[in-house]
Amino acid sequence: MNRRTLLRGLAAGLGASLLGGAPVAAAIGHDSLRIGLTPVFLDDQLAFLERWRAYLERQMERPVAFVQRSSYREITELLLTGGLDCAWLCGYPYVRHRERLQLVVTPLYRGRPQYQSLLIVGERDRRTRELPDLEGRVFAYADPLSNSGWLVPQAQIRLYGKDPAFFFRRSFFAWSHRNVVEAVAVGLADGGAVDSYVWEALEVLHPELTSRTRVVQRSDAFGFPPIVARQDLDALALREFKCVLMAMSETDTGRALLNELFLDAFTSPDQDLYEGIRALMQQAGLS
Amino acid sequence: MRLRDISYRVKTPLSVVLVIILTAVILSSVLLVRAYQDSRQDLIDNTLNLGKVLARTLRPALTRDEVWQAYETIMTPLERSLADDGHERLIMVLDRSGSIFVSSQPSAHPMLTPLEELGESYSRLQALIGTRQGDSPYLAEGVDPARFVMVVPILAEDGSPMGTLILSYARALLLPRFLDTVERVILATLFVLAVLLPLGWFWGKRMTDPMVKLSTCMARVGSEPPDDIQCDLYDGGDEIGLLSARFRRMLEDLREKEQLERGVMASERLAAVGRLTAGIAHEINNPLGGMLNALSTHRRHGTPDAITARTLSLLERGLLQIKETVGALLVETRLESHALTPQDIHDIHTLILPDVHAKSLELDWAVRLVEPVALPSTQVRQIMLNLLLNALQASHPGGRVSCDLGVTRQGLCVEVINHGDPIPAEKMAHLFEPFSGSSGRGHGLGLWVTYQLVQQMDGRIEVESSEHRTLFRVVLPLRDREAA
Structure with a gap:
C-alpha cells in the first residue's frame, strides 16, 4: 500500500469520525430553514441530500440548510434549544419531548406510516431464534435515543424479566442503523437491533452487507420516525414546509427523491401513531 | 572436446x-x-x-x-x-x-x-x-x-x-x-545484455583475430615453401604485435636460407658435373688424339682401296665430331687473350645482325663501353654471343631483343632480354646443366659453356623469367690492373 493513500484515507476517516459528518451547507444564513437530520434513514448519501435540499429550497423559495450530528441526542438538543427549526427524528425522542415539539409529517413506507425493529444476527449464526438466545453475547445498539435500535430490545429484555444492563456480556452503540448492520455482518457484534426501513433499504443498496445478516425477530409496528418542528417555529414557515413535503409525491422530481428514499410520500401525522412507543417507554421503566 | x-x-x-x-x-x-x-x-x-x-x-x-x-x-x-x-x-x-x-x-x-x-x-x-x-x-x-x-x-x-x-x-x-521489481530488473538486465553481448562478442573476436591469423600463418610453415607464405599480420606494440614481427623476420630468414641452400646445391651440382665432364673429356681426348693421329698417318703413307678409304673417312668424321663435342664440354680457360675492347663488342653486333634481320627482330643495342676493360675478350665474346643467339632464337618473329652492357662498381654487367615464351619452372632448375636446354638446334651446351666461363671468371649469372620477358644477367668482376 502506498503510504500517501494510506494517510489520506486515514485523514478522511478521522475527519469523518471526529466531526460526525460534515454539514451539507457550510454557512447557514439567518433566514434559512434549518433542518436536522439523523441516521433514521441513510443520511450518508451527500449527493442525494444536496439534490433534496435544492428541491426544498426551490419549492419554498427560501434557503434550506441540512444539519447533521453524530448522535440523535445532539440533534434533539439543538432542536429543543432553538438551534434547529425542524428535524427528522426518531419516534422515541419525539415522544420524550412531545410537549416541546410538534409533528410536521410522517413518512409513508410501503403504504403505512409504520416500521418495525428487527433483531438481526450474523448470517452464520443458525442457532439464535429470539432475543434470549443472545444472553451473554455481544450486542450492537444503534443509538441511545433510537426506538428500534435501543428502546425496543430494552423493553423486550425487561419483558423476559432480565436486567438489560447485565443481559449482554457486552453491548455498544454503533451510532447508526447502518453501522449496526455492518457490525453484525463482520462479526463485531453477535446481534443487533435495527430499523426495518433502513435494513430493507440496505438490502437494495448494499446486499453484500445485509446478506451476511439474518433477521431473527420482528417487533410490533411503531410510528415511523417523523419530521418534527420546535414548538415555537413560525406557523407560516411550518405550514409552508409541511405543504412542500406533502406535495413531493405530486411532482416528478419529488417522486424521484422519494423513490431514492424508498418512501411513498410524506403524510399528515397522527399523534396516536406514537402511543406504542410511549407504552414501550413505560415497559422499559423510562417514564 | x-x-x-x-x-x-x-x-x-x-x-x-x-x-x-x-x-x-x-x-x-x-x-x-x-x-x-x-x-x-x-x-x-x-x-x-x-x-x-x-x-x-x-x-x-x-x-x-x-x-x-x-x-x-x-x-x-x-x-x-x-x-x-x-x-x-x-x-x-x-x-x-x-x-x-x-x-x-x-x-x-x-x-x-x-x-x-x-x-x-x-x-x-x-x-x-x-x-x-x-x-x-x-x-x-x-x-x-x-x-x-x-x-x-x-x-x-x-x-x-x-x-x-x-x-x-x-x-x-x-x-x-518485489515481483514487480524482479520483472523490471530482469527486463533492464536483458536490455543491457542485448546491447553488451554483441559488443562483447565482436570485441572478443577482434582481439583474437591477429592471434588467429598468426597461428594460421605459422601452420603453413613447413607444409608450404616460405616464398609462398604471404600473410597480412597485425602490426602493434603488444605481445601479438611483437610475436608477428618476430615471425615475419623468422620467415624472411627462412626464405633467405632456403634460397642460399638452393643456390649452393645448384652450384655444387654444376661443379660436380663440371669435374665429371672435364675428367671424362680428358680421358676421351687422349685416345682420341692417338686415333686421329693414326688415321692421319695411314692416309699420308698408305694407299687404301676405295672401300677402306671410305671407311677411314667415316671413322675420321665420327672421331672429329666426338672431338668437337668433347672440346665444347671441356671449356678451355687457359687460353690467354687480349683485354676486352669496344671493338670486340662491335664485332659481336656485326656477327648477329644477319640473324636479327632474318627474323625481322628489333634489336636494342645499348653499350656503354669507351675504353678497354681488364677481362679476357675471347671468353666475354663467347658469353655474349651465346646469350644473344639464345635470345634471338627464343624471340618470336618481329619481336624485340635488348642488350645492355655497362661497367658498374661490381664489374662488367651484361643484360640480355628477350620477349619470347618464358622458361618453364621445371627447366629452370637444370638450366645450366649440359644437354638440358637442347631444343632441336645446337647441341645444348651453350648455357653450360656460358656458366662455366662465368664461373671461371668468378662472376655470376642470373636468370629472371616472367610472362613477358626473360632476362639473363652476367656480372663479371674486373681483374686487378696489374694482373691485366
Missing part, C-alpha cells in the same frame, strides 16, 4: 560474454536483495508510523469505551471489505488486560477474547508484550515467520498504559512489489 582444444576465436569472445553475463547476474541479484530489504524496511517503517497515528486516535475511543469508533479507526487504513479471507493486513486493539478490544477481523478475533486463546503465535506475542517495557513502538520478532507483527502501546496523556495496538502484516504483501 577439452577446453584447451577450443580455438581462442571462440574462447575469447565466449569469456567476454560469460564475464558480461556473470556481472549482469551478480548486479541484478544484489539489486534484488537490496530492493527486497528496502521494501521490507519501508513496510515496517510505514506500518509503525501508521500505528503511532492510530494509537493516538484510538485514545478517546478507549477512554469512552467506544467499540464502534475504535473499529472505524482501525478500519480506516484497510480496505473495508466484508470478506473473511482478507487477513493480509490485520489490526487489533487489546485492552489493558490483554484481551481483544476490537479487531479488524472481528469474527476471527471476537471481542473480549484473551490474546493467548487465539493460537500459539498469539500466545508467543502475549508473552513478548508482557516482557517488553517502554512506550515506543517495536517490531515483534519471532512471533510468526509469515508475518511482520508490530506492537504499538496506547498510552494516556500522562503516559499510563491504556491498551496495545497490534498491526500484523503478511510478508506476502511484499511479494507483488
